[in-house]
Amino acid sequence: MTQLKTLQDVKPPFVPEGASVMTIVVWREPGDQGAPPHRHSGPAFGYVVEGAVRFELEGEPERVIKAGESFWEPGGDVIHYQDGNALTDGRTEFVVTMLCAPGQPMLTVVGEEELAQRAHLRAPRPAAADL
Numbered sequence: 623m624t625q626l627k628t629l630q631d632v633k634p635p636f637v638p639e640g641a642s643v644m645t646i647v648v649w650r651e652p653g654d655q656g657a658p659p660h661r662h663s664g665p666a667f668g669y670v671v672e673g674a675v676r677f678e679l680e681g682e683p684e685r686v687i688k689a690g691e692s693f694w695e696p697g698g699d700v701i702h703y704q705d706g707n708a709l710t711d712g713r714t715e716f717v718v719t720m721l722c723a724p725g726q727p728m729l730t731v732v733g734e735e736e737l738a739q740r741a742h743l744r745a746p747r748p749a750a751a752d753l
Contacts, residue, residue: 634665638723656706664721673714678704
């Protein structure tokens with residue numbers, strides 16, 4: 623018998639006109655901090671297959687997304703601060719489907735100057751014990 627489980631149902635704030643869709647698999651070794659602060663040109667939707675991802679978007683508190691859980695981000699101007707492996711003793715794997723604006727890279731690193739200018743938009747950092 624076929625079964626279906628909805629992992630997430632969201633309405634992204636925008637989809638870039640003429641967007642292409644890219645699905646990638648990311649593997650992070652234990653303790654890998656992931657990509658530096660960055661943004662995507664369109665929304666991204668992900669699912670953690672194995673391990674746990676330390677996830678932080680601008681304006682939202684840092685959180686850990688575990689295997690079997692999904693996540694999404696709106697893309698555009700929002701900074702994605704963290705996507706590293708939350709585990710120090712195991713590998714993490716996640717799948718992400720991104721809508722990319724035409725002619726734009728999948729990921730654009732945010733420079734130190736812009737991070738400093740937007741620091742007031744970052745949510746307070748949690749204590750490690752709270753994650």
